[in-house]
Amino acid sequence: MTVSNFAARLLAWHRKHGRHDLPWQHPRTPYRVWLSEIMLQQTQVQTVIPYFENFLRQFPHLPDLAAAPAEAVMKAWAGLGYYSRARNLHKAAQHCMAYHAGALPDDFDGLLALPGIGRSTAGAILSQAHGSRHAIVDGNVKRVLTRHFAITGDAGSSAVDKRLWQLAESLLPETHLADYSQAIMDLGATVCSSRNPKCTACPIAQDCQALAAGTVLNAPGRKPAKSVPERETYVVLARCRTGAILLEQRPDHGIWGGLYSLPEADDSGRAVAIAHRYITAKKPATVSLPAFKHLFSHFRLNIHPVLLDGCTAKSHIEDNDRMRWATPDDLSKLGLPAPIQKLLKRLP
Structure with missing residues:
Protein backbone atom coordinates (compact mmCIF):
# COMPACT_ATOMS: atom_id res chain seq x y z
CA MET A 1 0.00 0.00 0.00
CA ALA A 219 -7.11 -1.72 19.57
CA PRO A 220 -6.12 0.82 20.61
CA GLY A 221 -4.39 -0.82 23.57
CA ARG A 222 -4.96 0.62 27.01
CA LYS A 223 -3.65 0.26 30.52
CA PRO A 224 -5.68 -2.11 32.70
CA ALA A 225 -8.78 -0.32 33.95
CA LYS A 226 -8.75 0.83 37.55
CA SER A 227 -11.75 0.92 39.83
CA VAL A 228 -13.36 4.36 40.00
CA PRO A 229 -12.79 5.90 43.44
CA GLU A 230 -15.62 7.68 45.24
CA ARG A 231 -15.47 10.97 47.10
CA GLU A 232 -17.97 12.68 49.38
CA THR A 233 -18.73 16.38 49.61
CA TYR A 234 -21.35 18.47 51.40
CA VAL A 235 -22.69 21.61 49.76
CA VAL A 236 -24.75 24.23 51.55
CA LEU A 237 -27.61 25.88 49.71
CA ALA A 238 -28.24 29.13 51.58
CA ARG A 239 -31.21 30.97 50.09
CA CYS A 240 -32.68 34.35 51.00
CA ARG A 241 -36.36 35.22 50.87
CA THR A 242 -35.50 37.31 47.79
CA GLY A 243 -34.26 34.17 46.03
CA ALA A 244 -30.57 35.10 46.27
CA ILE A 245 -28.22 32.12 46.67
CA LEU A 246 -24.84 32.12 48.42
CA LEU A 247 -22.11 31.13 45.94
CA GLU A 248 -18.37 30.63 46.12
CA GLN A 249 -16.03 31.10 43.18
CA ARG A 250 -13.80 28.05 42.96
CA PRO A 251 -10.03 28.32 42.47
CA ASP A 252 -8.84 28.36 38.86
CA HIS A 253 -7.21 24.96 39.23
CA GLY A 254 -9.01 21.77 40.13
CA ILE A 255 -12.58 20.55 39.74
CA TRP A 256 -14.92 23.20 38.27
CA GLY A 257 -12.05 25.65 38.25
CA GLY A 258 -13.12 29.28 37.99
CA LEU A 259 -16.85 28.52 38.16
CA TYR A 260 -19.24 29.66 40.85
CA SER A 261 -20.63 26.85 42.95
CA LEU A 262 -22.24 26.26 46.31
CA PRO A 263 -19.93 26.46 49.34
CA GLU A 264 -18.75 23.00 50.27
CA ALA A 265 -16.89 21.10 52.98
CA ASP A 266 -16.14 17.53 53.98
CA ASP A 267 -19.07 17.37 56.42
CA SER A 268 -22.42 19.12 56.77
CA GLY A 269 -21.49 20.99 59.95
CA ARG A 270 -18.54 22.69 58.31
CA ALA A 271 -20.51 23.51 55.20
CA VAL A 272 -23.24 25.16 57.27
CA ALA A 273 -20.64 27.03 59.34
CA ILE A 274 -19.29 28.60 56.13
CA ALA A 275 -22.75 29.88 55.22
CA HIS A 276 -23.35 31.28 58.71
CA ARG A 277 -20.48 33.73 58.20
CA TYR A 278 -22.59 35.48 55.56
CA ILE A 279 -25.95 35.39 57.35
CA THR A 280 -27.28 37.86 59.91
CA ALA A 281 -30.06 37.68 62.49
CA LYS A 282 -31.63 34.35 63.43
CA LYS A 283 -29.97 31.35 61.85
CA PRO A 284 -32.42 29.27 59.79
CA ALA A 285 -32.91 25.56 60.36
CA THR A 286 -30.95 23.14 58.20
CA VAL A 287 -32.68 20.58 55.99
CA SER A 288 -30.78 17.72 54.38
CA LEU A 289 -31.76 17.20 50.73
CA PRO A 290 -31.38 13.89 48.84
CA ALA A 291 -27.79 13.12 47.90
CA PHE A 292 -26.88 12.57 44.25
CA LYS A 293 -23.87 11.41 42.23
CA HIS A 294 -21.79 13.13 39.58
CA LEU A 295 -19.29 11.12 37.54
CA PHE A 296 -15.98 12.67 36.51
CA SER A 297 -13.46 10.97 34.26
CA HIS A 298 -11.37 9.75 37.18
CA PHE A 299 -13.71 9.57 40.18
CA ARG A 300 -17.33 9.58 41.30
CA LEU A 301 -18.48 12.46 43.50
CA ASN A 302 -21.31 11.91 45.97
CA ILE A 303 -22.89 15.29 46.66
CA HIS A 304 -24.87 15.85 49.87
CA PRO A 305 -26.84 19.12 49.76
CA VAL A 306 -27.94 20.95 52.91
CA LEU A 307 -30.60 23.65 52.60
CA LEU A 308 -30.70 26.84 54.67
CA ASP A 309 -33.86 28.59 53.53
CA GLY A 310 -35.15 32.05 54.37
CA CYS A 311 -31.72 33.50 55.21
CA THR A 312 -30.97 37.17 55.78
CA ALA A 313 -27.79 38.05 53.93
CA LYS A 314 -25.05 40.25 55.31
CA SER A 315 -24.95 43.51 53.42
CA HIS A 316 -21.19 43.49 52.89
CA ILE A 317 -18.66 40.90 51.81
CA GLU A 318 -14.94 41.72 51.67
CA ASP A 319 -13.65 42.49 48.19
CA ASN A 320 -11.02 39.77 48.37
CA ASP A 321 -13.56 37.14 49.45
CA ARG A 322 -14.58 34.58 46.82
CA MET A 323 -18.16 34.50 48.15
CA ARG A 324 -21.18 36.38 46.84
CA TRP A 325 -24.95 36.45 47.10
CA ALA A 326 -26.30 35.89 43.61
CA THR A 327 -29.78 37.02 42.64
CA PRO A 328 -31.90 34.91 40.29
CA ASP A 329 -30.85 37.26 37.50
CA ASP A 330 -27.18 36.81 38.44
CA LEU A 331 -27.57 33.04 38.34
CA SER A 332 -28.59 33.19 34.68
CA LYS A 333 -25.34 34.99 33.84
CA LEU A 334 -22.81 33.07 35.92
CA GLY A 335 -21.06 29.87 35.01
CA LEU A 336 -22.23 27.13 37.38
CA PRO A 337 -21.31 23.42 37.27
CA ALA A 338 -23.98 21.34 35.54
CA PRO A 339 -24.93 19.26 38.63
CA ILE A 340 -25.32 22.43 40.72
CA GLN A 341 -27.52 23.97 38.03
CA LYS A 342 -29.72 20.87 38.13
CA LEU A 343 -29.94 21.01 41.91
CA LEU A 344 -31.04 24.65 41.86
CA LYS A 345 -33.67 23.93 39.19
CA ARG A 346 -35.19 21.21 41.37
CA LEU A 347 -35.78 23.62 44.27
CA PRO A 348 -39.39 24.67 44.88
Whole structure:
Protein backbone atom coordinates (compact mmCIF):
# COMPACT_ATOMS: atom_id res chain seq x y z
CA MET A 1 0.00 0.00 0.00
CA THR A 2 1.39 3.41 -0.94
CA VAL A 3 0.92 6.61 1.00
CA SER A 4 -1.01 8.14 -1.89
CA ASN A 5 -3.26 5.11 -2.06
CA PHE A 6 -4.19 5.31 1.64
CA ALA A 7 -4.95 9.04 1.41
CA ALA A 8 -6.70 8.71 -1.95
CA ARG A 9 -9.10 6.09 -0.62
CA LEU A 10 -9.89 8.19 2.43
CA LEU A 11 -10.48 11.32 0.35
CA ALA A 12 -12.74 9.46 -2.08
CA TRP A 13 -14.75 8.05 0.81
CA HIS A 14 -14.97 11.44 2.47
CA ARG A 15 -16.35 13.13 -0.63
CA LYS A 16 -19.36 10.78 -0.51
CA HIS A 17 -19.73 9.87 3.16
CA GLY A 18 -17.83 12.40 5.25
CA ARG A 19 -19.26 15.18 7.36
CA HIS A 20 -19.54 18.38 5.34
CA ASP A 21 -22.07 20.40 7.32
CA LEU A 22 -20.38 20.89 10.68
CA PRO A 23 -20.76 24.52 11.81
CA TRP A 24 -17.00 25.13 12.10
CA GLN A 25 -16.51 24.14 8.46
CA HIS A 26 -18.42 27.14 7.07
CA PRO A 27 -16.29 29.18 7.02
CA ARG A 28 -13.27 27.17 8.15
CA THR A 29 -11.38 30.07 9.73
CA PRO A 30 -8.48 29.60 12.17
CA TYR A 31 -10.58 30.91 15.07
CA ARG A 32 -13.51 28.59 14.37
CA VAL A 33 -11.27 25.56 13.83
CA TRP A 34 -9.37 26.33 17.04
CA LEU A 35 -12.55 26.71 19.07
CA SER A 36 -14.03 23.49 17.69
CA GLU A 37 -10.84 21.49 18.29
CA ILE A 38 -10.65 22.61 21.92
CA MET A 39 -14.33 21.81 22.50
CA LEU A 40 -14.00 18.42 20.82
CA GLN A 41 -11.28 17.31 23.24
CA GLN A 42 -12.96 14.66 25.42
CA THR A 43 -16.39 15.65 24.02
CA GLN A 44 -18.50 14.25 21.17
CA VAL A 45 -19.54 16.26 18.12
CA GLN A 46 -23.28 16.25 18.83
CA THR A 47 -22.68 17.60 22.33
CA VAL A 48 -20.28 20.26 21.08
CA ILE A 49 -22.41 21.72 18.25
CA PRO A 50 -24.91 23.73 20.39
CA TYR A 51 -22.12 24.96 22.67
CA PHE A 52 -20.04 25.98 19.66
CA GLU A 53 -22.93 27.90 18.10
CA ASN A 54 -23.79 29.63 21.38
CA PHE A 55 -20.13 30.49 22.01
CA LEU A 56 -19.85 32.07 18.55
CA ARG A 57 -22.99 34.12 19.08
CA GLN A 58 -21.40 35.63 22.18
CA PHE A 59 -17.80 35.78 20.95
CA PRO A 60 -17.92 35.76 17.13
CA HIS A 61 -14.25 36.68 16.70
CA LEU A 62 -11.04 36.29 18.66
CA PRO A 63 -10.96 39.93 19.88
CA ASP A 64 -14.49 39.47 21.29
CA LEU A 65 -13.32 36.47 23.29
CA ALA A 66 -10.21 38.26 24.52
CA ALA A 67 -12.22 41.28 25.69
CA ALA A 68 -14.93 39.26 27.45
CA PRO A 69 -15.01 38.97 31.25
CA ALA A 70 -13.82 35.61 32.52
CA GLU A 71 -17.24 35.01 34.11
CA ALA A 72 -18.96 35.35 30.72
CA VAL A 73 -16.57 32.86 29.14
CA MET A 74 -17.08 30.34 31.93
CA LYS A 75 -20.85 30.79 31.73
CA ALA A 76 -20.80 30.02 28.00
CA TRP A 77 -18.69 26.93 28.71
CA ALA A 78 -20.66 25.65 31.72
CA GLY A 79 -21.78 22.07 31.15
CA LEU A 80 -19.00 21.09 28.73
CA GLY A 81 -16.66 20.09 31.55
CA TYR A 82 -12.85 20.13 31.64
CA TYR A 83 -13.01 23.84 32.44
CA SER A 84 -9.28 24.44 32.06
CA ARG A 85 -10.03 24.36 28.31
CA ALA A 86 -12.16 27.51 28.63
CA ARG A 87 -9.60 29.29 30.81
CA ASN A 88 -6.85 28.48 28.32
CA LEU A 89 -8.98 29.66 25.39
CA HIS A 90 -9.48 32.99 27.13
CA LYS A 91 -5.78 33.35 28.02
CA ALA A 92 -4.69 32.36 24.51
CA ALA A 93 -7.04 34.93 22.95
CA GLN A 94 -5.64 37.66 25.19
CA HIS A 95 -2.10 36.57 24.31
CA CYS A 96 -2.95 36.82 20.62
CA MET A 97 -4.26 40.34 21.12
CA ALA A 98 -1.06 41.36 22.91
CA TYR A 99 1.51 39.64 20.70
CA HIS A 100 -0.07 38.55 17.40
CA ALA A 101 -2.15 41.56 16.30
CA GLY A 102 -5.40 39.91 17.38
CA ALA A 103 -5.06 36.75 15.28
CA LEU A 104 -3.91 33.20 15.85
CA PRO A 105 -0.34 32.56 14.68
CA ASP A 106 -0.11 30.76 11.35
CA ASP A 107 3.01 28.78 12.23
CA PHE A 108 3.38 25.60 14.27
CA ASP A 109 5.71 26.91 16.96
CA GLY A 110 3.63 30.04 17.49
CA LEU A 111 0.46 27.97 17.97
CA LEU A 112 2.21 25.48 20.24
CA ALA A 113 3.29 28.31 22.54
CA LEU A 114 -0.32 29.27 23.29
CA PRO A 115 -2.09 27.94 26.41
CA GLY A 116 -4.11 24.80 25.74
CA ILE A 117 -2.75 24.11 22.26
CA GLY A 118 -0.82 20.88 21.82
CA ARG A 119 0.75 19.21 18.82
CA SER A 120 -2.46 17.73 17.42
CA THR A 121 -4.54 20.90 17.88
CA ALA A 122 -1.85 22.99 16.21
CA GLY A 123 -1.82 20.51 13.33
CA ALA A 124 -5.60 20.66 13.02
CA ILE A 125 -5.61 24.46 12.83
CA LEU A 126 -2.83 24.58 10.25
CA SER A 127 -4.15 21.76 8.05
CA GLN A 128 -7.83 22.71 8.13
CA ALA A 129 -7.66 26.49 8.19
CA HIS A 130 -4.51 26.98 6.10
CA GLY A 131 -4.20 23.75 4.09
CA SER A 132 -0.69 23.21 5.49
CA ARG A 133 0.92 19.78 5.59
CA HIS A 134 0.57 18.92 9.27
CA ALA A 135 -0.71 15.72 10.87
CA ILE A 136 -3.38 15.22 13.52
CA VAL A 137 -3.31 12.44 16.09
CA ASP A 138 -6.48 12.74 18.16
CA GLY A 139 -8.44 9.84 19.64
CA ASN A 140 -10.20 9.01 16.37
CA VAL A 141 -6.97 9.00 14.39
CA LYS A 142 -5.26 6.84 17.01
CA ARG A 143 -8.03 4.27 16.69
CA VAL A 144 -7.77 4.14 12.88
CA LEU A 145 -3.99 3.83 12.84
CA THR A 146 -3.60 1.32 15.66
CA ARG A 147 -6.15 -0.95 14.01
CA HIS A 148 -5.02 -0.55 10.43
CA PHE A 149 -1.36 -1.17 11.25
CA ALA A 150 -1.95 -3.57 14.18
CA ILE A 151 -0.01 -1.42 16.63
CA THR A 152 -0.05 -3.06 20.04
CA GLY A 153 0.70 -1.66 23.47
CA ASP A 154 -0.76 1.18 25.48
CA ALA A 155 -1.71 3.93 23.02
CA GLY A 156 -0.95 6.46 25.73
CA SER A 157 2.67 5.37 26.09
CA SER A 158 5.48 7.47 24.65
CA ALA A 159 6.72 4.62 22.40
CA VAL A 160 3.31 4.03 20.78
CA ASP A 161 2.62 7.75 20.57
CA LYS A 162 5.91 8.29 18.73
CA ARG A 163 5.06 5.49 16.28
CA LEU A 164 1.60 6.94 15.63
CA TRP A 165 3.00 10.38 14.86
CA GLN A 166 5.52 8.88 12.45
CA LEU A 167 2.75 7.02 10.65
CA ALA A 168 0.38 10.00 10.61
CA GLU A 169 3.02 12.23 9.05
CA SER A 170 4.10 9.61 6.50
CA LEU A 171 0.52 9.11 5.29
CA LEU A 172 -0.20 12.79 4.58
CA PRO A 173 -1.06 13.56 0.95
CA GLU A 174 0.61 16.42 -0.87
CA THR A 175 -2.68 18.26 -1.45
CA HIS A 176 -6.22 18.47 -0.02
CA LEU A 177 -4.85 18.56 3.52
CA ALA A 178 -7.96 20.09 5.08
CA ASP A 179 -10.20 17.42 3.59
CA TYR A 180 -7.78 14.64 4.47
CA SER A 181 -7.58 15.71 8.14
CA GLN A 182 -11.36 15.80 8.32
CA ALA A 183 -11.60 12.47 6.49
CA ILE A 184 -9.42 10.47 8.87
CA MET A 185 -11.16 12.00 11.90
CA ASP A 186 -14.58 11.28 10.38
CA LEU A 187 -13.58 7.70 9.63
CA GLY A 188 -12.65 7.14 13.26
CA ALA A 189 -15.79 8.81 14.55
CA THR A 190 -18.39 7.26 12.24
CA VAL A 191 -16.95 3.99 10.88
CA CYS A 192 -13.93 2.87 12.90
CA SER A 193 -15.77 3.50 16.15
CA SER A 194 -14.64 2.10 19.48
CA ARG A 195 -17.46 -0.36 20.22
CA ASN A 196 -19.36 -1.07 17.00
CA PRO A 197 -16.99 -0.55 14.07
CA LYS A 198 -18.58 -0.76 10.63
CA CYS A 199 -15.73 -2.58 8.92
CA THR A 200 -17.79 -3.45 5.84
CA ALA A 201 -18.19 0.28 5.13
CA CYS A 202 -14.52 1.13 5.66
CA PRO A 203 -12.61 2.33 2.55
CA ILE A 204 -9.30 0.95 3.87
CA ALA A 205 -10.61 -2.36 5.26
CA GLN A 206 -9.00 -4.48 2.54
CA ASP A 207 -5.55 -4.12 4.12
CA CYS A 208 -6.52 -3.47 7.75
CA GLN A 209 -4.23 -5.72 9.76
CA ALA A 210 -6.44 -5.84 12.83
CA LEU A 211 -9.45 -6.85 10.74
CA ALA A 212 -7.45 -9.62 9.10
CA ALA A 213 -6.30 -10.88 12.51
CA GLY A 214 -9.72 -10.54 14.14
CA THR A 215 -8.37 -8.11 16.76
CA VAL A 216 -10.21 -4.92 15.83
CA LEU A 217 -11.83 -4.50 19.24
CA ASN A 218 -8.47 -4.96 20.99
CA ALA A 219 -7.11 -1.72 19.57
CA PRO A 220 -6.12 0.82 20.61
CA GLY A 221 -4.39 -0.82 23.57
CA ARG A 222 -4.96 0.62 27.01
CA LYS A 223 -3.65 0.26 30.52
CA PRO A 224 -5.68 -2.11 32.70
CA ALA A 225 -8.78 -0.32 33.95
CA LYS A 226 -8.75 0.83 37.55
CA SER A 227 -11.75 0.92 39.83
CA VAL A 228 -13.36 4.36 40.00
CA PRO A 229 -12.79 5.90 43.44
CA GLU A 230 -15.62 7.68 45.24
CA ARG A 231 -15.47 10.97 47.10
CA GLU A 232 -17.97 12.68 49.38
CA THR A 233 -18.73 16.38 49.61
CA TYR A 234 -21.35 18.47 51.40
CA VAL A 235 -22.69 21.61 49.76
CA VAL A 236 -24.75 24.23 51.55
CA LEU A 237 -27.61 25.88 49.71
CA ALA A 238 -28.24 29.13 51.58
CA ARG A 239 -31.21 30.97 50.09
CA CYS A 240 -32.68 34.35 51.00
CA ARG A 241 -36.36 35.22 50.87
CA THR A 242 -35.50 37.31 47.79
CA GLY A 243 -34.26 34.17 46.03
CA ALA A 244 -30.57 35.10 46.27
CA ILE A 245 -28.22 32.12 46.67
CA LEU A 246 -24.84 32.12 48.42
CA LEU A 247 -22.11 31.13 45.94
CA GLU A 248 -18.37 30.63 46.12
CA GLN A 249 -16.03 31.10 43.18
CA ARG A 250 -13.80 28.05 42.96
CA PRO A 251 -10.03 28.32 42.47
CA ASP A 252 -8.84 28.36 38.86
CA HIS A 253 -7.21 24.96 39.23
CA GLY A 254 -9.01 21.77 40.13
CA ILE A 255 -12.58 20.55 39.74
CA TRP A 256 -14.92 23.20 38.27
CA GLY A 257 -12.05 25.65 38.25
CA GLY A 258 -13.12 29.28 37.99
CA LEU A 259 -16.85 28.52 38.16
CA TYR A 260 -19.24 29.66 40.85
CA SER A 261 -20.63 26.85 42.95
CA LEU A 262 -22.24 26.26 46.31
CA PRO A 263 -19.93 26.46 49.34
CA GLU A 264 -18.75 23.00 50.27
CA ALA A 265 -16.89 21.10 52.98
CA ASP A 266 -16.14 17.53 53.98
CA ASP A 267 -19.07 17.37 56.42
CA SER A 268 -22.42 19.12 56.77
CA GLY A 269 -21.49 20.99 59.95
CA ARG A 270 -18.54 22.69 58.31
CA ALA A 271 -20.51 23.51 55.20
CA VAL A 272 -23.24 25.16 57.27
CA ALA A 273 -20.64 27.03 59.34
CA ILE A 274 -19.29 28.60 56.13
CA ALA A 275 -22.75 29.88 55.22
CA HIS A 276 -23.35 31.28 58.71
CA ARG A 277 -20.48 33.73 58.20
CA TYR A 278 -22.59 35.48 55.56
CA ILE A 279 -25.95 35.39 57.35
CA THR A 280 -27.28 37.86 59.91
CA ALA A 281 -30.06 37.68 62.49
CA LYS A 282 -31.63 34.35 63.43
CA LYS A 283 -29.97 31.35 61.85
CA PRO A 284 -32.42 29.27 59.79
CA ALA A 285 -32.91 25.56 60.36
CA THR A 286 -30.95 23.14 58.20
CA VAL A 287 -32.68 20.58 55.99
CA SER A 288 -30.78 17.72 54.38
CA LEU A 289 -31.76 17.20 50.73
CA PRO A 290 -31.38 13.89 48.84
CA ALA A 291 -27.79 13.12 47.90
CA PHE A 292 -26.88 12.57 44.25
CA LYS A 293 -23.87 11.41 42.23
CA HIS A 294 -21.79 13.13 39.58
CA LEU A 295 -19.29 11.12 37.54
CA PHE A 296 -15.98 12.67 36.51
CA SER A 297 -13.46 10.97 34.26
CA HIS A 298 -11.37 9.75 37.18
CA PHE A 299 -13.71 9.57 40.18
CA ARG A 300 -17.33 9.58 41.30
CA LEU A 301 -18.48 12.46 43.50
CA ASN A 302 -21.31 11.91 45.97
CA ILE A 303 -22.89 15.29 46.66
CA HIS A 304 -24.87 15.85 49.87
CA PRO A 305 -26.84 19.12 49.76
CA VAL A 306 -27.94 20.95 52.91
CA LEU A 307 -30.60 23.65 52.60
CA LEU A 308 -30.70 26.84 54.67
CA ASP A 309 -33.86 28.59 53.53
CA GLY A 310 -35.15 32.05 54.37
CA CYS A 311 -31.72 33.50 55.21
CA THR A 312 -30.97 37.17 55.78
CA ALA A 313 -27.79 38.05 53.93
CA LYS A 314 -25.05 40.25 55.31
CA SER A 315 -24.95 43.51 53.42
CA HIS A 316 -21.19 43.49 52.89
CA ILE A 317 -18.66 40.90 51.81
CA GLU A 318 -14.94 41.72 51.67
CA ASP A 319 -13.65 42.49 48.19
CA ASN A 320 -11.02 39.77 48.37
CA ASP A 321 -13.56 37.14 49.45
CA ARG A 322 -14.58 34.58 46.82
CA MET A 323 -18.16 34.50 48.15
CA ARG A 324 -21.18 36.38 46.84
CA TRP A 325 -24.95 36.45 47.10
CA ALA A 326 -26.30 35.89 43.61
CA THR A 327 -29.78 37.02 42.64
CA PRO A 328 -31.90 34.91 40.29
CA ASP A 329 -30.85 37.26 37.50
CA ASP A 330 -27.18 36.81 38.44
CA LEU A 331 -27.57 33.04 38.34
CA SER A 332 -28.59 33.19 34.68
CA LYS A 333 -25.34 34.99 33.84
CA LEU A 334 -22.81 33.07 35.92
CA GLY A 335 -21.06 29.87 35.01
CA LEU A 336 -22.23 27.13 37.38
CA PRO A 337 -21.31 23.42 37.27
CA ALA A 338 -23.98 21.34 35.54
CA PRO A 339 -24.93 19.26 38.63
CA ILE A 340 -25.32 22.43 40.72
CA GLN A 341 -27.52 23.97 38.03
CA LYS A 342 -29.72 20.87 38.13
CA LEU A 343 -29.94 21.01 41.91
CA LEU A 344 -31.04 24.65 41.86
CA LYS A 345 -33.67 23.93 39.19
CA ARG A 346 -35.19 21.21 41.37
CA LEU A 347 -35.78 23.62 44.27
CA PRO A 348 -39.39 24.67 44.88
